[in-house]
Amino acid sequence: MHAWPASEVPALPGQGRDLRIHDTATDGLVTLDPGPVARIYVCGITPYDATHMGHAATYNAFDLVQRVWLDTKRQVHYVQNVTDVDDPLLERAVRDGVDWTALAEQETALFREDMTALRMLPPQHYIGAVEAIPGIVPLVERLRDAGAAYELEGDTYFSVEADPHFGSVSNLDAAAMRLLSAERGGDPDRPGKKNPLDPMLWMAAREGEPSWDGGTLGRGRPGWHIECVAIALDHLGMGFDVQGGGSDLAFPHHEMGASHAQALTGEFPMAKAYVHAGMVGLDGEKMSKSKGNLVFVSQLRREGVDPAAIRLTLLAHHYRSDWEWTDQVLQDALARLDRWRAAVSRPDGPPADALVEEIREALANDLDSPAALEAVDRWAALQQDTGGTDTGAPGVVSRAVDALLGVAL
Numbered sequence: 001m002h003a004w005p006a007s008e009v010p011a012l013p014g015q016g017r018d019l020r021i022h023d024t025a026t027d028g029l030v031t032l033d034p035g036p037v038a039r040i041y042v043c044g045i046t047p048y049d050a051t052h053m054g055h056a057a058t059y060n061a062f063d064l065v066q067r068v069w070l071d072t073k074r075q076v077h078y079v080q081n082v083t084d085v086d087d088p089l090l091e092r093a094v095r096d097g098v099d100w101t102a103l104a105e106q107e108t109a110l111f112r113e114d115m116t117a118l119r120m121l122p123p124q125h126y127i128g129a130v131e132a133i134p135g136i137v138p139l140v141e142r143l144r145d146a147g148a149a150y151e152l153e154g155d156t157y158f159s160v161e162a163d164p165h166f167g168s169v170s171n172l173d174a175a176a177m178r179l180l181s182a183e184r185g186g187d188p189d190r191p192g193k194k195n196p197l198d199p200m201l202w203m204a205a206r207e208g209e210p211s212w213d214g215g216t217l218g219r220g221r222p223g224w225h226i227e228c229v230a231i232a233l234d235h236l237g238m239g240f241d242v243q244g245g246g247s248d249l250a251f252p253h254h255e256m257g258a259s260h261a262q263a264l265t266g267e268f269p270m271a272k273a274y275v276h277a278g279m280v281g282l283d284g285e286k287m288s289k290s291k292g293n294l295v296f297v298s299q300l301r302r303e304g305v306d307p308a309a310i311r312l313t314l315l316a317h318h319y320r321s322d323w324e325w326t327d328q329v330l331q332d333a334l335a336r337l338d339r340w341r342a343a344v345s346r347p348d349g350p351p352a353d354a355l356v357e358e359i360r361e362a363l364a365n366d367l368d369s370p371a372a373l374e375a376v377d378r379w380a381a382l383q384q385d386t387g388g389t390d391t392g393a394p395g396v397v398s399r400a401v402d403a404l405l406g407v408a409l
């Protein structure tokens, strides 16, 4: 499917920095050294409701990853999926009495608009689960033929024991995995499975649900983890730089995906860093479509909130921390946006070269966007208090804020 339009990324003077980022698998910072083309896969939405601030915060983190890479003059090969067929989408369509394809198309269109408004860089490949099915089926058949998958009452399951590295992404013990599996789309209590954690690769057609030709697997639809693996391997291959998503994807989604890919290729690891963003909450609970405690990007836009202020709200929080959306955090961002716009609207100001380096250093250090914002705050305060004579400095600041933080002043 098509993605959304790219906003320009201005080139900056000087040299970008290599990214050090937290890798969930090793629970430490890794300095990534991508080749001339950095490769990143970010898990996309399940389009049954509008983009909320939690989604936006997660996509903001991976947008920053790309901006750091682009600043080092690398190209970025970015792939994202859309889970346009899965249980929660089908359940919502039944609940609301709407066609599931129409629901998915409508919410994906809204997501594209939100991403465009927030100046998130688009993926080069934006791939739906449905369009990936012809590539998924042969992978599942291969896993089955290699003894890494088995059939249970017509459904096909992956055997976690087929991957010697299983567990190495999330590093959880068996009890924690079992609990999270039950909470996040797994079926650990289904009788007949070899291991309760084994995830479904291919679900045989159910009455009243959509299904596709699955070759020797029979008609059905794909499991969730194999969807992302098929798309990632097709467009990026093994050993890509970053696999990204919110922290709720570390287990089971990214753990299982890594295992599928490792069992398929015999290579390890699938990604050099597994990067996870913290959860955004509202009123003390994780913002989630299933709970319904949501602040939507599109709703704020409809109310006339400048998308640059929404983006500054996201940037004011470190991507790995869990945080709460409140009216106050948005008000703070609106005030900051006003101060910054006033500061760059003058023809001259305090020198900006050191500021560009500070923003670069902050972002290269595990995407420390709060530190980057504070550096810009200091420059804006100096401009306000004493001004400066450096002609062109305000232009350099706006270009740096645009290129590195995705905020148009």
Ligand code: 5CA
Pocket: 043, 044, 045, 046, 047, 053, 054, 055, 057, 058, 081, 082, 083, 228, 244, 245, 246, 247, 248, 249, 277, 278, 279, 280, 281, 286, 287, 288
């Ligand atoms: N389609 C799958 C991934 S393949 C999926 O998880 N879709 S989603 O719509 O539920 O979530 C999209 C992304 O937003 C995921 O990376 C998820 O981890 C992230 N996300 C969901 N809720 C929050 C939240 N409250 N805070 C931060 N990120 C969130």
Ligand code: ZN
Pocket: 042, 043, 044, 081, 228, 253
């Ligand atoms: Zn995914």
